[in-house]
Amino acid sequence: MTTAATDFTTQPDAHGHFGQYGGMFVPETLMAALTELSDEYARARKDPTFQAELDDLLANYVGRPTPLYFAKRWSEELGGAKIYLKREDLLHTGAHKINNAVGQILLAKRLGKTRIIAETGAGQHGVATATVAARAGLECVIYMGKVDTERQALNVARMRFLGAEVRGVSAGQATLKEAVNEAMRDWVTNVRHTHYILGTAYGAHPYPMMVRDFHRVIGLEARRQILEHEGRLPQLLIACVGGGSNAIGLFHPFLNDADVRMVGVEAGGEGIIPERHAARFQGGRLGVLQGAKTWLLANEDGQIELTHSVSAGLDYAAVGPEHAWLHDQGRADYTYATDDEALAAFQSLAKIEGIIPALESSHALAHAMKVAPGMAKDDLIIVNVSGRGDKDVAQAARFVFGEELKF
Template identity: 80%
Template structure:
């Protein structure tokens, strides 16, 4: 077993929600009281054994944790390099990692006495997770989703409605995730006394980036224990897709002080690094403020947010979580990108070689593994986060790969 090498990274964020120069609280004054109240309740809940016990119980009995760490033996053989392990978040109830955070936040809403829940969603997985926990706890649920995303994620829209959620189509602007967040924020400002906003990624104003990260750390905590049990050492490389960055920060965070563990976050390269045809924030992006946080984002010289594009609705967003921006600045995590075509090829390969259909978001991480595994030695280890399953993407992938229109 390799000893962990402590990098002595500072504890982040600070008391004002900053990760270095990133993060903070850039919101209307009407939300400051609610955010302060949420921060206070979260800090108390985090230190409350009863809260943690209930969260752990539900994660195990209702959600299905711990998820397996799967050695992709046939795929490893095909790639011809490093051993590849997959953290199977796709096996969770609702089909993705998003329910870790949704469950933690609904327990907080219960402590706050707020029984109306709102959320935004892109790929629909966070919306489904939020609708699921609202059904479980008997809370009112309203989900904001861009009209474009509703069309390409029709299956998840139906799932949310079956679960009792009201799904509101957002038609403004590009009608994708950024606009859905805008509408959710407007709702929250109007109804802040009765409503809790379950933000779905490690984005937005403090305390959300910290809180969402903490609820997803279970991914990395489990993966660390499992790989040590299996291989008696830590992996050489961690890989995860990065939209806002919840699944990736959840995997990376427990390993940040292990200097021998490299980490790669994979953004959406879309049609290539062409203005308005990708969502890779570290490829031509700049520092700015969007939807409550200061971070790295895609904007023009005048500061106007640029259009984005990705085959995966969950990665189609102009900003990245502030902790990722800080980790990029520190050089602790490398951020690459995969194009739509690379993600689709990875989607098809993992399906056919391992019998696992990945979400198109996760397929960006799989695409990175396809590139790097053959360049590594056979005694090295890659651990990739399979953040969600691809049921929701089958119709879209069939149209793009086979030219077939599926009707459900």
């Protein structure tokens, strides 16, 4: 385990490795495109014109900064720590995903790409990608598992209104992993004129680093805001973890603050039962999937296991390589919330604070409900509300009210 003096912000190395994790495990066809993207991103990071355009879009199109809201009534209801909510749900398109989509569309334009593809699970990344592609006037194709197109029908309609073609994927479990597979097949075939806006801090280098960097604005704002509100840093950060983009965006600016604990909350599904959850750190193993070496759910033969979550956005068999590295270093802790716990948090925040969170975010909120009562009243928690729950109303109503809603 590393010491408190470790600089956690130096990762990845030049080859995209976070310790033993990450890297570039892709077909030879994609190596040139990834190298081109990596080189262009390195130039863009140092280009004041690129940064100025990105900052302008984040402020005037996306809606940053987002508030850091003190959930006073919810904190009092739970007892213990004061809970602040980072309100990424208030962004244009309804989730943090737009931060990364805006950054990557600017890169695609610099690279001269004329076509955009993406994968999506809960649909929020698909909506964000369709949004920025529409604004850029580029063709857009979104891959989405058939199961997810049904439980996230509202977001499918939004993508179509934005001009994107939504291609349902019926193979395998017909959820996020299969959508990524199809997007990668498309990219291999059309790599010369197509840019793949990958939606989470996963995949082959430079995606985990690049997506993290575009989401660091979450943690940078939260750090500044909590100092303005309270004059001190929080004791605890909590975020849900699928691939891990919203969590690493919140965590990264605090990584060298040794007194700030960080907890990523995975999808516990119906409990830690094979093929009924998506908690990679609960019985997972080291392996390679869809471009990266990381911690994932696989059987003894190395076959990727089926996953389950009430939340489409957390229903994925692998976790971002930086999270795997932080787990090994002991810098961040990873736990899980079950479907029932997430649904309870979804209802609790809605009824007490008038905020309907995404089911993904509800996993983080569920952990806050567990730990806040046992903390001191002057302790501070920041929970990242990574998205709003409009897209999940029908799904939640099915479980909570036993009703089938039609939109």
